[in-house]
Amino acid sequence: MNKAIILDRDGTIIVDKLYLNDPDNIEYLPGAFKGLQRLRDAGYIFVIATNQSGVPRGIVDLDNLHEIHRRIDVEFKKQGVEFLSFYYAPYMTDSGHPMRKPGTGMADLAAKDHNIDLTKSWFIGDKMSDVESGHRAGMKSIFIIGTEDPKASDFKPAELECNNLMEAADFILADS
Ligand SMILES: [Mg+2]
Numbered sequence: 001m002n003k004a005i006i007l008d009r010d011g012t013i014i015v016d017k018l019y020l021n022d023p024d025n026i027e028y029l030p031g032a033f034k035g036l037q038r039l040r041d042a043g044y045i046f047v048i049a050t051n052q053s054g055v056p057r058g059i060v061d062l063d064n065l066h067e068i069h070r071r072i073d074v075e076f077k078k079q080g081v082e083f084l085s086f087y088y089a090p091y092m093t094d095s096g097h098p099m100r101k102p103g104t105g106m107a108d109l110a111a112k113d114h115n116i117d118l119t120k121s122w123f124i125g126d127k128m129s130d131v132e133s134g135h136r137a138g139m140k141s142i143f144i145i146g147t148e149d150p151k152a153s154d155f156k157p158a159e160l161e162c163n164n165l166m167e168a169a170d171f172i173l174a175d176s
Pocket of ligand 1: 009
């Protein structure tokens, strides 16, 4: 079975532009390429799991969403990093849909699609809903410090709070 890193998109690998809809506005976060290269070298596989309530809100166009993911894919492949799937949950914030984080729908689907051992895998994101989704799926979780105060959440804290994917990679490699 594979060990994986399930990554949130906005605020984790690219700058969170709040309902990003224009593929020209993709901006990569510091440490994203190098951090994932290090984890790749340690044998981890990668998928993206992103909540996209902008779709049902009518702010994010599906064709644009797919183009954004295509460009992210191309850019990371240039750096030797491959995302095996881009999962997205196009449901409203209050929908309670199991595919939407903190639900485990995307993590469970990733595990099935890519033969992932979730107990040896990590969920990384900048929201406590990312951390909780990972924990509910039986994974360890890392919180990327950004716009959300993790202490304001009732969810169980992440195994690590850090600033970027380089720091996250250091911690994961030291842990395993
Ligand atoms: Mg995010």
